[in-house]
Amino acid sequence: MILALDHVHARYPGTERDALADVSLGVSPGELVAVLGPNGSGKTTLVRVALGTLAPTAGSVVVAGRGAGEWDRRALARVAAVVTQREEMTFPQRARESVMLGRYPHLPPFAAPRRADHQAVRDALEACDALGLADRWLETLSGGEQQRVRLARALAQEPQLLVLDEPTASLDVKHEMELFERVRALVDRRKLAAVVITHQVNLAARFADRVLLLSRGAPAGSGPAREVLTRETVERVFEWPIAIQAFDDRPQMIPLRRELPTDRS
């Protein structure tokens, strides 16, 4: 197992409530796990705890056999890569330069990127169908293209564990499907372990081996999609009436229409 969270509790300094409460999760090579839940249910906190940037208040987090907080950050970046929800573009850079940042954990101090690093950048761009974007400025790329470059940067880290935090937010159907297909292919072919945080319940159900459903920081269900994503559970967690229909033997959620309370103003 490459990532193992065992009964983890986590709380941000100065807050009253646990951001994560009693969450367990195991991910092995060749496995894609989706983490679902409404806004504020602790999905991004789970990423922070898993990668050791937020220490759990109770429970244990183990990445590749070592406690997440015990890793040297550079060494951890060679094992686990994260595509974060947001990043800043303080200074303009080209796609190729941005992907090269993924090689930093592998570079010896003070050394320039070596031939192998340039090759790794090329390979990563190619794997994400982004080689043609290599010399473009990041800010001139569309949302879907930027995500491909950021995924390429994560691959350039040559990780065993890939974590994506809402990678398809603001992407259209084509780019959304492409991204999920690409991640699924990486998991199957390269035996990567992947954790995808997403709001796309239906895509999670179709692409993931297992799902973890979070509600206010606590697990509301964990396991194969067809066991976790039942009508009762999903309605309770997302606080909206839904119907579930099977497609490809996977549960698919259809939100129902509901009249809002009449506006009397």
Place this chain on the structure above:
Amino acid sequence: MKNAGLVALSVIALALAVILGPTSVPLGDLIHSPIVRDLRVPRALLGLLVGGALGVSGAGLQALVRNPLADPFLMGLSGGAGLGAVGAIALHLSGPWALPLAAFLGALAAMALVYRLGLVAGATLDPRILLLAGVVVGSFAAAISTAIVSLSEAEQLRNAMLWLWGGLSGASWTTVLVMLIYLPVPLVILVAAARPLDLMALGDEPASYLGADVARVRRRVYLAASMLTAAAVAVSGVIGFVGLIVPHIGRLIWGHRHRALIPVSFLGGGILLMLSDTLARTVVAPRELPVGIVTALIGVPAFAVLLRRWVGARA
């Protein structure tokens, strides 16, 4: 090619600073002239070191607070240094080192205060709060300085103000030596932080997932950049624009990788200050212009030309 050009340009700037001056020294007498040996050479070298320190400090701070407008003096250091200098004069401290030392201590005190304020949000320095704290502490120190000035006899404080806006006229072999001993430590810290600084342009979280120990890098870079600026203020007063513009010129030509940008900012800052000081000494000789005016007059147009070319190339 561009690296060789930069080195050549620094040699030219150094040569001009040694050859040109209000007193004309024949080329053949350069080596034997006491004016050259005791005044021009140390002054040129001090220009190189101070300009370099300011350039590197600016490059580090811009990456640190993720703000291209950051400048060593925006972080409250000049205000602190000014207060130190004015305080020393008001207290009638004398001796050749009283003023620089007081300015240095003032800058360090401002730095400590800004640093402490930057930590209010928690254990890691928040770049936005750091920037705000810098501006606030700087204004506060300037207010106290002005209060002291307005309550004192103007004549004795004229020195402090002039010195503060001064330039390199205090150069001597001793100041050069002091800088040569002092500078390597903060410079090495910044060079060692080059890679994490590249990563931190993406934001704290992405940077830490790419292997940067963000909190530690931020502390070190802030302290090192402040040490550089404090030393620069102590020996030459507040020389603006170098720390703001030189890193940007470096970014336009060399890109945003700090492994190249930090040495480039050092040489670029040195070149700009040496050239500016040569002009400041010669154009209205025997009087001198404040060198900060010249750095602005040279630096801003150069920057504008590059900016146009660069924006044009990217469109």
